Amino acid sequence: xxxxxxxxxxxxxxxxxxxxxxxxxxxxxxxxxxxxxxxxxxxxxxxxxxxxxxxxxxxxxxxxxxxxxxxxxxxxxxxxxxxxxxxxxxxxxxxxxxxxx
Amino acid sequence: xxxxxxxxxxxxxxxxxxxxxxxxxxxxxxxxxxxxxxxxxxxxxxxxxxxxxxxxxxxxxxxxxxxxxxxxxxxxxxxxxxxxxxxxxxxxxxxxxxxxxxxxxxxxxxxxxxxxxxxxxxxxxxxxxxxxxxxxxxxxxxxxxxxxxxxxxxxxxxxxxxxxxxxxxxxxxxxxxxxxxxxxxxxxxxxxxxxxxxxxxxxxxxxxxxxxxxxxxxxxxxxxxxxxxxxxxxxxxxxxxxxxxxxxxxxxxxxxxxxxxxxxxxxxxxxxxxxxxxxxxxxxxxxxxxxxxxxxxxxxxxxxxxxxxxxxxxxxxxxxxxxxxxxxxxxxxxxxxxxxxxxxxxxxxxxxxxxxxxxxxxxxxxxxxxxxxxxxxxxxxxxxxxxxxxxxxxxxxxxxxxxxxxxxxxxxxxxxxxxxxxxxxxxxxxxxxxxxxxxxxxxxxxxxxxxxxxxxxxxxxxxxx
Amino acid sequence: xxxxxxxxxxxxxxxxxxxxxxxxxxxxxxxxxxxxxxxxxxxxxxxxxxxxxxxxxxxxxxxxxxxxxxxxxxxxxxxxxxxxxxxxxxxxxxxxxxxxxxxxxxxxxxxxxxxxxxxxxxxxxxxxxxxxxxxxxxxxxxxxxxxxxxxxxxxxxxxxxxxxxxxxxxxxxxxxxxxxxxxxxxxxxxxxxxxxxxxxxxxxxxxxxxxxxxxxxxxxxxxxxxxxxxxxxxxxxxxxxxxxxxxxxxxxxxxxxxxxxxxxxxxxxxxxxxxxxxxxxxxxxxxxxxxxxxxxxxxxxxxxxxxxxxxx
Ligand SMILES: Cc1cc2nc3c(=O)[nH]c(=O)nc-3n(C[C@H](O)[C@H](O)[C@H](O)COP(=O)(O)OP(=O)(O)OC[C@H]3O[C@@H](n4cnc5c(N)ncnc54)[C@H](O)[C@@H]3O)c2cc1C
Ligand code: FES
Numbered sequence: 001x002x003x004x005x006x007x008x009x010x011x012x013x014x015x016x017x018x019x020x021x022x023x024x025x026x027x028x029x030x031x032x033x034x035x036x037x038x039x040x041x042x043x044x045x046x047x048x049x050x051x052x053x054x055x056x057x058x059x060x061x062x063x064x065x066x067x068x069x070x071x072x073x074x075x076x077x078x079x080x081x082x083x084x085x086x087x088x089x090x091x092x093x094x095x096x097x098x099x100x101x
Numbered sequence: 102x103x104x105x106x107x108x109x110x111x112x113x114x115x116x117x118x119x120x121x122x123x124x125x126x127x128x129x130x131x132x133x134x135x136x137x138x139x140x141x142x143x144x145x146x147x148x149x150x151x152x153x154x155x156x157x158x159x160x161x162x163x164x165x166x167x168x169x170x171x172x173x174x175x176x177x178x179x180x181x182x183x184x185x186x187x188x189x190x191x192x193x194x195x196x197x198x199x200x201x202x203x204x205x206x207x208x209x210x211x212x213x214x215x216x217x218x219x220x221x222x223x224x225x226x227x228x229x230x231x232x233x234x235x236x237x238x239x240x241x242x243x244x245x246x247x248x249x250x251x252x253x254x255x256x257x258x259x260x261x262x263x264x265x266x267x268x269x270x271x272x273x274x275x276x277x278x279x280x281x282x283x284x285x286x287x288x289x290x291x292x293x294x295x296x297x298x299x300x301x302x303x304x305x306x307x308x309x310x311x312x313x314x315x316x317x318x319x320x321x322x323x324x325x326x327x328x329x330x331x332x333x334x335x336x337x338x339x340x341x342x343x344x345x346x347x348x349x350x351x352x353x354x355x356x357x358x359x360x361x362x363x364x365x366x367x368x369x370x371x372x373x374x375x376x377x378x379x380x381x382x383x384x385x386x387x388x389x390x391x392x393x394x395x396x397x398x399x400x401x402x403x404x405x406x407x408x409x410x411x412x413x414x415x416x417x418x419x420x421x422x423x424x425x426x427x428x429x430x431x432x433x434x435x436x437x438x439x440x441x442x443x444x445x446x447x448x449x450x451x452x453x454x455x456x457x458x459x460x461x462x463x464x465x466x467x468x469x470x471x472x473x474x475x476x477x478x479x480x481x482x483x484x485x486x487x488x489x490x491x492x493x494x495x496x497x498x499x500x501x502x503x504x505x506x507x508x509x510x511x512x513x514x515x516x517x518x519x520x521x522x523x524x525x526x527x528x529x530x531x532x533x534x535x536x537x538x539x540x541x542x543x544x545x546x547x548x549x550x551x552x553x554x555x556x557x558x559x560x561x562x563x564x565x566x
Numbered sequence: 567x568x569x570x571x572x573x574x575x576x577x578x579x580x581x582x583x584x585x586x587x588x589x590x591x592x593x594x595x596x597x598x599x600x601x602x603x604x605x606x607x608x609x610x611x612x613x614x615x616x617x618x619x620x621x622x623x624x625x626x627x628x629x630x631x632x633x634x635x636x637x638x639x640x641x642x643x644x645x646x647x648x649x650x651x652x653x654x655x656x657x658x659x660x661x662x663x664x665x666x667x668x669x670x671x672x673x674x675x676x677x678x679x680x681x682x683x684x685x686x687x688x689x690x691x692x693x694x695x696x697x698x699x700x701x702x703x704x705x706x707x708x709x710x711x712x713x714x715x716x717x718x719x720x721x722x723x724x725x726x727x728x729x730x731x732x733x734x735x736x737x738x739x740x741x742x743x744x745x746x747x748x749x750x751x752x753x754x755x756x757x758x759x760x761x762x763x764x765x766x767x768x769x770x771x772x773x774x775x776x777x778x779x780x781x782x783x784x785x786x787x788x789x790x791x792x793x794x795x796x797x798x799x800x801x802x803x804x805x806x807x808x809x810x811x812x813x814x815x816x817x818x819x820x821x822x823x824x825x826x827x828x829x830x831x832x833x834x835x836x837x838x839x840x841x842x843x844x845x846x847x848x849x850x851x852x853x854x855x856x857x858x859x860x861x862x863x864x865x866x867x868x869x870x871x872x873x874x875x876x877x878x
Contacts, residue, residue, distance in 0.1 A: 557790035
């Protein structure tokens with residue numbers, strides 16, 4: 001899941017806080033855009049589609065495409081419309097959610 | 102429950118300048134935007150951007166500060182992070198903020214929901230690592246995040262702008278793969294005379310091209326047969342220039358071939374739209390003040406037809422004048438005098454458009470994609486599927502939903518609607534106006550069942566009180 | 567629903583559905599997502615549960631005992647549906663009820679009719695029909711179609727075309743707002759009128775019953791009401807995202823039951839209209855052709871003739 005990220009911060013401004021993505025602990029910049037922070041941390045993909053299980057990640061970054069969906073507190077939400085908060089637990093809404101249960 | 106004279110949806114240049122002008126004329130304004138800060142797409146996050154970022158993004162960007170400051174006015178209430186999901190009766194707006202559903206009622210509504218990037222369905226465009234060029238720019242504006250080793254694909258001034266911003270941020274793109282042809286350029290020349298009135302845009306364009314050349318960014322112009330390769334993520338992009346095949350390895354591909362009006366809100370209340378052949382998109386029908394067929398609802402900015410940020414700001418003010426006139430905040434002669442000046446500026450802003458539209462048309466390979474290319478990203482419906490539906494008698498996009506679920510996922514057709522209309526129109530050989538578009542229904546954006554249910558409870562309470 | 571002949575007719579269809587679905591998917595390759603494990607009528611109060619049970623008892627008696635249903639209390643229901651909420655006191659389980667994917671049914675029918683040699687003309691608006699010799703159907707674009715028999719199955723379009731062919735066609739629109747969630751893991755096993763889960767994972771909720779003429783819009787109050795009921799039945803739905811909603815117009819006769827009628831003025835013209843076209847699809851495909859051709863095997867559909875509306 002974690003790769004060498006092509007994304008990097010050019011003017012880091014915020015303190016970093018602990019966020020969990022699936023099984024992994026990440027230090028992400030507090031208050032910054034969640035999708036962006038996950039990209040910098042090398043997270044990819046964000047989810048697998050419920051239709052075919054294909055991997056997906058952020059596409060539009062403006063709340064229109066819904067490819068950045070993640071699972072927070074039992075809800076599928078757009079990572080690109082959220083800000084990093086301390087102790088956030090982020091999961092992947094995976095294909096298994098639909099096909100295996 | 103909010104009760105105001107004017108509800109504005111969208112705090113970009115159109116929404117912000119309309120809010121200020123209306124507020125100054127004594128109109129109470131509620132302005133809603135789903136983003137956490139005002140600014141819209143072009144001035145996104147301008148209030149909080151660091152000096153480093155502002156330098157990269159340029160003066161055009163910091164210009165937005167004047168507009169965001171303008172929102173500090175006693176008559177203006179700004180709700181950030183407010184996602185509008187339903188409009189009813191031309192006066193009632195339902196939205197969610199911080200996980201709670203709420204209602205607002207206004208005598209008038211102004212839709213200033215801006216533009217979306219034109220869907221660019223290519224083989225491989227759903228792979229992780231493929232984003233819109235606008236997305237890369239948003240990352241830069243909003244979070245100061247730069248993307249190394251990306252390839253930019255498509256056409257248009259925004260593609261050049263984003264490329265130069267990447268150069269300034271120290272992460273020059275590997276290459277630009279441009280889809281416009283010299284024939285397009287020749288054809289655009291007949292608009293050059295008119296475009297000269299908008300000469301600053303032409304100068305800006307030339308300056309950007311010069312900046313890219315100086316940075317040594319390879320430009321492949323007239324590309325066809327573009328395919329993104331990769332299994333779990335993007336790994337390379339291949340294309341043709343004339344007959345010669347090219348391939349560039351990269352893990353980030355940024356797509357862009359123009360922007361189109363975001364018409365979801367207008368369509369959800371059945372405002373009629375027409376096909377605009379020059380801009381290759383549907384635009385809502387409005388009068389010169391931005392008033393739609395629903396008399397209480399106005400549209401301004403890119404959502405009414407692509408004109409750019411400055412044009413959006415003028416159009417917002419023009420709509421505000423008419424709204425204030427409706428609500429007796431300004432006399433007819435004063436309205437007309439103010440509007441005359443604004444229209445003059447607006448005309449200059451729009452002068453270069455026909456030239457730009459003709460010189461940078463959408464990529465033909467994405468307007469008529471190959472059968473195996475996914476069109477509806479949410480439901481994973483391909484171009485071939487849509488053509489098969491046409492063979493089964495499917496005449497329009499709404500039937501395409503029933504035939505194969507296209508447009509039925511969470512994005513509600515934002516990234517497939519135009520493609521589905523165009524593929525069906527071609528397959529059935531009927532015009533785009535007759536083919537039409539998806540019927541957009543609430544919720545405009547997904548809303549949780551819990552939020553909806555809670556609103557039912559509060560209504561019961563209201564009745565009880 | 568509580569009319570004996572209709573109960574029989576829909577049971578006949580339910581029994582025919584499995585064979586019908588198998589035949590269609592063999593022929594076309596479309597899986598219709600048919601599940602016939604029963605469905606519920608959920609109740610939030612003991613009173614409403616008891617009242618409904620006694621209505622079903624009466625119906626069962628009229629049908630000579632051939633109307634199977636079971637009553638489940640909250641705990642029994644919870645064993646079947648772990649997601650059910652505490653506000654649901656119990657349910658009536660109809661073992662024959664089921665669920666199919668209507669979109670796949672539509673696609674399979676569209677394919678199969680053509681495969682069997684049927685011609686489908688789309689984009690044609692029928693403006694008139696008469697019978698100079700054969701029947702003649704005229705379309706807005708000038709197309710004319712001639713046929714020995716004609717079936718008027720135009721839904722609400724029968725309001726205007728019905729009288730032209732000698733029918734009363736006393737039908738009206740009734741709006742049902744429906745909504746559907748994002749695709750979710752299996753949460754609901756059996757369908758009910760409140761919520762059902764499609765084979766793709768989306769949960770379909772609704773519908774409302776509203777007399778608003780031909781207005782097929784969606785209202786916030788309508789959606790909120792449906793959501794409140796669904797969350798009361800299945801509390802974990804509170805976190806589900808609603809992605810789509812629509813307003814659809816039911817085609818209702820005065821008593822809500824289907825109409826099957828041959829035209830008294832123009833023999834050879836038939837009116838077929840109903841509100842439960844998916845439930846009845848199997849019966850319509852299997853048995854209606856015999857009725858249309860007047861064979862010995864024709865089902866007795868007298869109870870559904872238009873005469874019932876003059877008598878009562
Ligand atoms: C990704 C992208 C990047 C761009 N970058 C540039 C650039 O660098 N330079 C340039 O000159 N032009 C750029 N453009 C074009 C530019 O965006 C427009 O010309 C200009 O912003 C139009 O202003 P507007 O006020 O009409 O809309 P926008 O600025 O787009 O504002 C619309 C606002 O409406 C909000 N909104 C939409 N729907 C809802 C809803 N349902 N509920 C609540 N709020 C909602 C959005 O969050 C947004 O803030 C870009 C366009 C895009 C799509
Ligand atoms: S990236 Fe498109 S909605 Fe988040």
